[in-house]
Amino acid sequence: MEKSTEQKLLILLAEAGLEPREGDLERFGKIIDGYVATLKTLYSIDLEDEEIAPVFHAEWTQK
Amino acid sequence: MAAQEKPLFHLTINEAQKLIRDRALSPVELTRAIVERIEAVDGRLHAFVKLMADSAMTEARVAEADILRGSYKGPLHGIPLAVKDQLDVKGAPAEIRKRPPAVSEDSTAVRKLRQAGAVILGKLAMSGLPSDPPQARNPWNTDHVTGGSSTGPGAAVAAGLCLGALGEDTAGSIRNPASFCGLVGLKPTYGRVSRHGLAPLSWSLDHCGPMTWVVEDAADMLQAVAGYDPQDPTSSRAPVPDYRGALREDLRGFVVGVPRAYIEECRARTDPEVLALVDQAIRELESLGARIEEVSLPTLKLATAANAVIYYNEYFNAQKQDLPALIKTAATQRRARIYLGMLTGSADYIQAQRIRSRVKREFAEAFQKIDVIALPAQLGPAPKVNELDPLDTLYRHLAPEYVSPFNLAGLPTVVLPCGFSRNQLPIALQLAGKPFAETTILRAAYTYQQHAQLYRRRPPI
Numbered sequence A: 001m002e003k004s005t006e007q008k009l010l011i012l013l014a015e016a017g018l019e020p021r022e023g024d025l026e027r028f029g030k031i032i033d034g035y036v037a038t039l040k041t042l043y044s045i046d047l048e049d050e051e052i053a054p055v056f057h058a059e060w061t062q063k
Numbered sequence B: 001m002a003a004q005e006k007p008l009f010h011l012t013i014n015e016a017q018k019l020i021r022d023r024a025l026s027p028v029e030l031t032r033a034i035v036e037r038i039e040a041v042d043g044r045l046h047a048f049v050k051l052m053a054d055s056a057m058t059e060a061r062v063a064e065a066d067i068l069r070g071s072y073k074g075p076l077h078g079i080p081l082a083v084k085d086q087l088d089v090k091g092a093p094a095e096i097r098k099r100p101p102a103v104s105e106d107s108t109a110v111r112k113l114r115q116a117g118a119v120i121l122g123k124l125a126m127s128g129l130p131s132d133p134p135q136a137r138n139p140w141n142t143d144h145v146t147g148g149s150s151t152g153p154g155a156a157v158a159a160g161l162c163l164g165a166l167g168e169d170t171a172g173s174i175r176n177p178a179s180f181c182g183l184v185g186l187k188p189t190y191g192r193v194s195r196h197g198l199a200p201l202s203w204s205l206d207h208c209g210p211m212t213w214v215v216e217d218a219a220d221m222l223q224a225v226a227g228y229d230p231q232d233p234t235s236s237r238a239p240v241p242d243y244r245g246a247l248r249e250d251l252r253g254f255v256v257g258v259p260r261a262y263i264e265e266c267r268a269r270t271d272p273e274v275l276a277l278v279d280q281a282i283r284e285l286e287s288l289g290a291r292i293e294e295v296s297l298p299t300l301k302l303a304t305a306a307n308a309v310i311y312y313n314e315y316f317n318a319q320k321q322d323l324p325a326l327i328k329t330a331a332t333q334r335r336a337r338i339y340l341g342m343l344t345g346s347a348d349y350i351q352a353q354r355i356r357s358r359v360k361r362e363f364a365e366a367f368q369k370i371d372v373i374a375l376p377a378q379l380g381p382a383p384k385v386n387e388l389d390p391l392d393t394l395y396r397h398l399a400p401e402y403v404s405p406f407n408l409a410g411l412p413t414v415v416l417p418c419g420f421s422r423n424q425l426p427i428a429l430q431l432a433g434k435p436f437a438e439t440t441i442l443r444a445a446y447t448y449q450q451h452a453q454l455y456r457r458r459p460p461i
Helices: A003-015 A029-041 B013-021 B027-045 B053-068 B108-115 B151-159 B175-181 B215-225 B260-267 B272-287 B298-318 B320-329 B332-342 B346-366 B392-396 B404-409 B438-452
Strands: B048-051 B080-084 B119-124 B141-145 B164-169 B184-187 B207-212 B255-258 B291-294 B372-376 B413-420 B426-432
Touching: A003 A029, A003 B332, A029 B298, A029 B332, A029 B392, B013 B027, B013 B215, B027 B048, B027 B053, B027 B080, B027 B119, B027 B151, B048 B151, B053 B119, B080 B108, B080 B151, B108 B119, B108 B164, B108 B215, B119 B151, B151 B164, B151 B175, B151 B207, B164 B175, B164 B184, B164 B215, B175 B184, B175 B413, B175 B426, B184 B215, B184 B438, B207 B215, B215 B413, B215 B438, B255 B272, B260 B298, B260 B372, B272 B291, B272 B372, B272 B413, B272 B426, B272 B438, B298 B320, B298 B332, B298 B346, B298 B404, B320 B332, B332 B392, B346 B404, B372 B438, B413 B438, B426 B438
Parallel strands: B080 B119, B080 B164, B255 B291, B255 B372
Antiparallel strands: B048 B119, B164 B207, B184 B207, B184 B413, B372 B426, B413 B426
């Protein structure tokens, strides 16, 4: 796992009063790095003025 | 004994309901046959985590007495069904919630099944249960997985251990096992079926829906469980149409949109057999009267990632009270989801929701010109059990795939078999519609089903 990601995760866990299960950081290093890379792809698009409120209306796109 | 040729455990709901209504088959006889089937083969399939044979037989006797009195409730009366562990069933443990020995109330969907006269056989396995039960096996070949997370429903319906099941779908969890096991799997529109009494994975992505052998059965089960529920804050008040009545073998005037660019985006990770069989199915839809059009959905390539980000962050927050225990004891995939959700910042979550708005907008524009979208459901046939890594599902969610974009958009989506791989495992066609257009996708699926007749082939178990 990327060192910066590991440090961030440990801080977040500590803030929540938690410790990772033994071996988890090694075991999940690859998926966590893949996920962090995926998070960055979310910003590859210009969403202009798109907002979030419509997603909470089930009927929003019903004709 | 009922006057039909095949064993009772291979009856569809549609076939059994006619026999029950005509008093040619007793719900008690049917339920007993299904329980015997479970006892005979579930030791190899591991579909059930809680078989409620005694209460099911009692319910069957009540159904029989009602029907003999002339009080027939409808197509699910006396039909033995089962439920994914994630949905609460009164008197049964809710293992995913760690609520043994039993919960005291049915989930709304289960309550509605009971009101329709269904016999509840018990609870079915799912991925990530705390007790880590044996991996459910695919009845088409028990060396292979069922797909998840509705693992038990996939195995149980395919093997005739129930006539239909309720599953739950957050990122394909109804449609993956339905595809791998040769079933019809229906994820309704978000808000169509109540989530009350469902252990949450992701509040805004969770959908309850039926898994059945044929389209008619999915329509009947949806009819029973659909509708407004004041106990679910996202439940829709949209009217519930007659799903069964909408089933006609007719695609004349239908426009089927095919997202070719998106399928290209997924092509490198998709087994060529899947692409060939789905292409063939789309050509068959055309031969049945539909017009095929390419549909452009430019933001769809980010939909799988946005779905994963929302899923894991909502999952992490939904489990917050139990985190100390979960970090120590939860199954591998659940622990990984907690870490991923924890690493998701508020900016990431909001960006994912904005992508969701954009994706929904693009779908809405597309559905002004088309009736259904047709595309694959799976990247390949069911993998072997011994080749499965618990983190495979999470890796699959990091790059574009075919099912989770419809959780993100909340659109109704159905899968049904469109062929078999070289190693005789089912491959599915996926059809999606605009919000609350379950009648449209069911009609398209029914027409294809009646043409392809793949439901006639049963697993060898």
